[in-house]
Amino acid sequence: MNNIVVIGIGLIGGSIVKDLKKIHPDTKIIGVDKNADHINEALASGLIDEKGDLNAVKDADLVILSIPVDVSVDLLSDVLDLVSDDTLVIDVGSTKLDICKKSRTPC
Numbered sequence: 001m002n003n004i005v006v007i008g009i010g011l012i013g014g015s016i017v018k019d020l021k022k023i024h025p026d027t028k029i030i031g032v033d034k035n036a037d038h039i040n041e042a043l044a045s046g047l048i049d050e051k052g053d054l055n056a057v058k059d060a061d062l063v064i065l066s067i068p069v070d071v072s073v074d075l076l077s078d079v080l081d082l083v084s085d086d087t088l089v090i091d092v093g094s095t096k097l098d099i100c101k102k103s104r105t106p107c
Helices: 011-023 036-044 054-059 069-082 097-103
Strands: 003-007 028-032 062-065 088-091
Touching: 003 011, 003 054, 011 028, 011 036, 028 036, 028 054, 054 069, 062 069, 069 088, 069 097
Parallel strands: 003 028, 003 062, 062 088
Antiparallel strands: none
């Protein structure tokens, strides 16, 4: 894994990134978040290597959606349109039905 994009650098996204950094210290981690404070804090603390926007997913090996489920559902189509066929996209939402429907995945 060379590039990981985490959309949502709050408590859950930040926790995942912290562990990923331990396991894969050479992996570049790009953070995407509407909240500038979250991004700036993650960047200053070394949690992420750079801040990005949605277009960062184009070069990602792994995309982690760590945002509220309703926002994930709205954003999922855009993410899937941008990523390569080899990119793994996961979410950390507590419910999957709407996400499955949106991604046309059998539930």
